[in-house]
Amino acid sequence: MRVETSKARQARLSREENPGVKNATMYLWQRIESSGGKEIYKRIRINKSNNHSEFECYGPHERKYNAFANEWDLFEEFAGKRTIGTGFTDESDEDDDDDWESPLLPEPMPVDEEVFSEPTDLDEEPTEVDEEVSSSADVIETVTLVYGYVPTLGVSSEPSQRNWDWVLKTLGFSSDPAPGVISTNEKYAIARFLSCIIEGTPIPQDLDDFNPRNHAALVDLYDFSRVERISKDLFLFHAPTSSACTWSLGVTPEVVLYVIRYCLTNPMVHTILTISHRLLERGIPFQTLVSYPSHPRDQSISKRFTPQSFRILGHPFTLDDFESAWLQCKAVLTSPPGRAATLHGGLIGRLAREFLGEDAVLEGPSIEVKWGRGNVHKSTQDPRQSYWDDTLTQDEIAVICGTYVLYTGKSQQNMSFF
Numbered sequence: 580m581r582v583e584t585s586k587a588r589q590a591r592l593s594r595e596e597n598p599g600v601k602n603a604t605m606y607l608w609q610r611i612e613s614s615g616g617k618e619i620y621k622r623i624r625i626n627k628s629n630n631h632s633e634f635e636c637y638g639p640h641e642r643k644y645n646a647f648a649n650e651w652d653l654f655e656e657f658a659g660k661r662t663i664g665t666g667f668t669d670e671s672d673e674d675d676d677d678d679w680e681s682p683l684l685p686e687p688m689p690v691d692e693e694v695f696s697e698p699t700d701l702d703e704e705p706t707e708v709d710e711e712v713s714s715s716a717d718v719i720e721t722v723t724l725v726y727g728y729v730p731t732l733g734v735s736s737e738p739s740q741r742n743w744d745w746v747l748k749t750l751g752f753s754s755d756p757a758p759g760v761i762s763t764n765e766k767y768a769i770a771r772f773l774s775c776i777i778e779g780t781p782i783p784q785d786l787d788d789f790n791p792r793n794h795a796a797l798v799d800l801y802d803f804s805r806v807e808r809i810s811k812d813l814f815l816f817h818a819p820t821s822s823a824c825t826w827s828l829g830v831t832p833e834v835v836l837y838v839i840r841y842c843l844t845n846p847m848v849h850t851i852l853t854i855s856h857r858l859l860e861r862g863i864p865f866q867t868l869v870s871y872p873s874h875p876r877d878q879s880i881s882k883r884f885t886p887q888s889f890r891i892l893g894h895p896f897t898l899d900d901f902e903s904a905w906l907q908c909k910a911v912l913t914s915p916p917g918r919a920a921t922l923h924g925g926l927i928g929r930l931a932r933e934f935l936g937e938d939a940v941l942e943g944p945s946i947e948v949k950w951g952r953g954n955v956h957k958s959t960q961d962p963r964q965s966y967w968d969d970t971l972t973q974d975e976i977a978v979i980c981g982t983y984v985l986y987t988g989k990s991q992q993n994m995s996f997f
Contacts (some may be wrong), residue, residue: 605634
């Protein structure tokens, strides 16, 4: 609540007054067994077209609603019918479980009773409120966090040879998301800033947060010694800490400055968890690493790519082909280490979000890492410790992307039908 915008708060309050079903994200909980024989819970997203039918299969005490994310969790054990390691209890009764509290989800904040009351008509949905987009719609935010631009603060800027349309296209905008909001002086400054980057000429010190003479120089605002480099391509953030997670945030070199800049937008509020939520929203890859004692035989899981799906030249693709590939994809993503796909970012991350929710992903590495299945990095500060996180093999990535081998009669080539 401390970091939500006024727009997000309005949307949340609207959902709390009348939780919807049709357009909400809905998850079913399942009990599965890990490769080490450990029984765990798994949260799996369902297709929105099945929301009403699935919702009606569960009683009021078997449903949990999260107004912040507009998500429903459905599980019969929420009503106290089972606990891990036990069978069904004789005492549990769907009509007598008003005082039962689920061990799986945190207790909701105190709200009016009608907030979580069951909708009287599933066909009636509350008025739609615009949701936060999963990519930036703010030009200044983009150029600031990604490239290190510092706003002019009223300092006069000289006209640039580049026009505003060029700036928008350079930043990946098809049109101006907020016409008339950015001043002409600021547009000149942004155009000049980007021109210097592209042309390789010196950036004016008043526009560059990496310049030590700038009033907002990163070197003065952030202690870079807090960032640990545990490998050539991985940097580790142990702070700002969060009581809600026990893992550290790992990012690739090109993401380090983005994380630092975003943290500095509100250093009194942001934590590793809020930063990770941001990276998930933007489809930026990262890792959630936990520390374990090192072992001489610690090794990242690896497996040589071997095609699993084959087609002949001229094969007529049908819906059955798609559904077959989708089932294989679902099998990978709903396995314990499947959460690594969401952390992967990009296309793979978007596919994974069809099955996995942000909260489940940010709970940290699955139990599989304890059995040596994952990605391991030796600590550079303490050789007795290693950092582990879930990872995907090349085979699993191929399955998620729907890769298959096409026989042409002369050679084989990998293709994708997703």
